[in-house]
Amino acid sequence: MTRLSDQSWLTAPQTRAVIAALEAAGGPGCARFVGGCVRNALIGQPVDDIDIATTLAPEAVMAAIKTAGLKAAPTGLAHGTVTAISGGQPHEVTTLRRDVSTDGRNATVAFTSDWAEDAGRRDFRLNALYAAPDGEVFDPTGQGVDDALSGRIVFVGEPETRIREDYLRILRFFRFHAWYGRGPADAAGLKACADLKDGMVRLSAERVSKELLKLLAAPGPAPALRLMAESGVLDRVLPDHAGLSLFESMVRVSPDALLRLSALLPADADRVRASARALRLSNAQKERLVLALPAEPAVSVAMDERAGRAALYRLGRRRFEDQVLRAWAAAPVREVEARRLLDQAAAWPIPRLPVDGHDAARAGASGPAVGRTLGAFEDWWVEQDFPDGDHAAMLGRFLPRSKP
Structure with missing residues (x-):
């Protein structure tokens, strides 16, 4: 007999309250x-x-659940699912x-009281495992426990049957292989x-992208x-992928699923946007994928601290870090330099421009000249490595010169 032991979630009061509520209605073993x-x-x-x-x-x-004083959400x-909220869990x-x-x-389902019948509709044998409230494990397929312990991802029954029921199980096969x-x-x-x-092709882009990002994590x-690449599945998921070379380096550099996806895509903003739209990624995810691409000022793991501060100021912390990680993945031997830049990004408080439009106006700028004055000052200030001083008093030096 296999039994779960030393599992805090199994004996937690909030878990026991849900089990007690169900057993009060259906009896022990329900x-x-x-x-x-x-x-x-x-x-x-x-x-x-x-x-x-x-x-x-x-x-x-x-x-x-409601009789027990817990919250129930339909x-x-x-498909037979209710979420019980107990102790906030x-x-x-x-x-x-x-x-x-x-x-x-999608599936049309009928409810049953047969545990083996329920197990027979699940995707993989290691997922068709049940445990009683006391931790005793039930394995209706007879091989789920061995699969879990041995790291085998095997469909319940005929693989073709399980896949034709839900084609997302193709991606789940690779996702579970990656994790377990x-x-x-x-x-x-x-x-x-x-x-x-x-x-x-029958799957929604949202389901595919959610499963893909779980896999990449x-x-x-x-x-x-x-x-996936050898079987042709990757071409179905990411038709415009750029191969696995940069991706495999990125896996060693960062655990971030979105950065790993970035490394799978070509270094072209328009093509990245097209892939992100096809996957129905959020606007924030799409923007981050594009901003991770090499840009100006170019981030190089060879840049010194002063150049690093300039790029960090221009790009912002997240974009700078993403580009450093991408540059590191492209040049794995430069780990020491890349880590130095990442440490710098974490430690250096990015300063704010010390002057504003009011200061420029007081210096004599008006209309479009205000923006040009501030831009010229900012370029100088960054190039000089963010010096201190009475910056407002200096703005006159940066007023646009009048044409004779």
């Missing part, structure tokens, strides 16, 4: 923890989300179910992903990306 929390507990990884499966119907789950009643509670029909994106896989990828699963990759995603 609720088990499921999926990622069980898998991660088995392999010693952090548990972020607590999912619970239950034989209770969704309406009964809602009533049981986050997905059509969300617990996703889903009724056991089986698929009635699927179209590669060890050794070669499952051959049958990999072949099915390659054979059925054209079906990904893995500690070591490069082997999974190589498999």
Whole structure:
């Protein structure tokens, strides 16, 4: 018998309150923890989300949670999901179910009380694991525990069947391989992903980008990306990708998923914007991808501290750091210089321009000359490495000269 032990989330008062509420309505054994929390507990990884499966119907789950004085949110009643809020902690509670029909994106489900039937519709065997409130693990496929401990990502049943139910499972195969896989990828699963990759056209861009960024956030995603490239899946996800060379260097330099995505894209602002639009990334994500590209003033890991301060002032801290990391990824042997610039960016308080339009006006500037005066002063001030002084009194030197 496999049993979870030393899991604070398993015995936390807020978790016990949700289980107690469900068992008060459905009796002992009506609720088990499921999926990622069980898998991660088995392999010693952090548990972020607590999912619970239950034989209770969704309406009964809602009533049981409210009767216990907890908050219930109907986050997905059509698919049997209710979110119970206990002690400020969300617990996703889903009724056991089986698929009635699927179209590669969405499923029509029927509720069931059969744990094996519920397990049979899940994606991978290591995710089809359940644990009783006392920590006893149930493994309906008979191989989920071994898969989790051995780092095998294997579909439940026939890979083609699971993928045709939801083509996002192609990306999930590579994502789970990046996070939990060890050794070669499952051959049958990999072949099915390659054979059925054209079906990904049915997926929304939002689902694809969310899954892709989760994959890129893995500690070591490069082997999974190589498999995606070899199978042709990467071409479906990022048709305009620039290959893996810079990406693999960036993985060693930064854990940031968006910077890793930046390294997968060509160094061309228009093409980056097009890829970001295709993935339906947010405006902030799109802007950061573009601003990470090499720009003027050019960031080089060879620049000295004075040039670094000038670039940091002109670009801002986030953009400067992103460009340093990209330059480091392009020249991995320059780690010492890159780290020096990053330390400088973290430590140096970026100054504000010490004069403004009022100062320029008092110096004699008016109309468009105000902006030109401030711009000329700023160029001098940056070039001179941000000297102190009575800057307002100096502005007269920077007034535009009148044409004779």
